[in-house]
Amino acid sequence: MVRGAGELLITLGVVLLLFVGWQLWWTDVEAAQDRNRVTEQLQEAWAAETPPAPTAEPAPGAEPPSVPVPAEGESFGVVYIPRFGKDYAVPATEGIGLESVLNKGVLGHYPGTAMPGEVGNFSLAGHRVTYGKPLNQIAELVPGDAIVVETADTWFVYRMREYEIVTPDRIDMVAPVPGQPGAVPTERLLTLTACHPMYSAKYRYIARAVLESWQPKGGDPPAALSEG
Numbered sequence: 001m002v003r004g005a006g007e008l009l010i011t012l013g014v015v016l017l018l019f020v021g022w023q024l025w026w027t028d029v030e031a032a033q034d035r036n037r038v039t040e041q042l043q044e045a046w047a048a049e050t051p052p053a054p055t056a057e058p059a060p061g062a063e064p065p066s067v068p069v070p071a072e073g074e075s076f077g078v079v080y081i082p083r084f085g086k087d088y089a090v091p092a093t094e095g096i097g098l099e100s101v102l103n104k105g106v107l108g109h110y111p112g113t114a115m116p117g118e119v120g121n122f123s124l125a126g127h128r129v130t131y132g133k134p135l136n137q138i139a140e141l142v143p144g145d146a147i148v149v150e151t152a153d154t155w156f157v158y159r160m161r162e163y164e165i166v167t168p169d170r171i172d173m174v175a176p177v178p179g180q181p182g183a184v185p186t187e188r189l190l191t192l193t194a195c196h197p198m199y200s201a202k203y204r205y206i207a208r209a210v211l212e213s214w215q216p217k218g219g220d221p222p223a224a225l226s227e228g
Helices: 002-050
Strands: 075-080 090-094 107-109 118-125 146-150 154-166 190-196 205-216
Touching: 002 075, 002 090, 146 190
Parallel strands: 090 107, 118 190
Antiparallel strands: 075 090, 075 146, 107 118, 146 154, 154 205, 190 205
């Protein structure tokens, strides 16, 4: 009986190790494949639609073009964060469902929040560990860091302003004016949210940025992309 119990414990231990390996490693592999495929598909579609000739620079104070609200699960942009490395390019996808969006290694757009460039709070969520962990390094962002969002016809450059650590029930962090539900927004913000600390969902890490500039595609990409 003792030997049988010992063999059972060993078997359970092996199964547990396999599960941990799947959770921490294989989900990253699968999610990275999904993410890369979506990024390539978006950029190929945009390349076929974007005019090759450079477009005129926007006039000072000009309003950014509006980005249509996509359907649930539809990718509409690519997010670049130079602080995370020159190869960092993660699709922005509508919705924050785990299986339908976040577990595919992308950044999920909170439904009802602003779209890129809009007045309000363009809010995105992402995993910090497992499933591609697109926001694994979120705590390394510092004020002034660039966050660049590419859509079908426009580049948007945001600058990191501040971070907060809050409890999961603070859904007001993605309100048009963060922390002030019902207030009328005047700024064009971007908010990134991820679990905190690592391997825990006890808190949420909030990184907030403000729109610095935008430019139409067709010319050189923003210089902010080359920052490190």
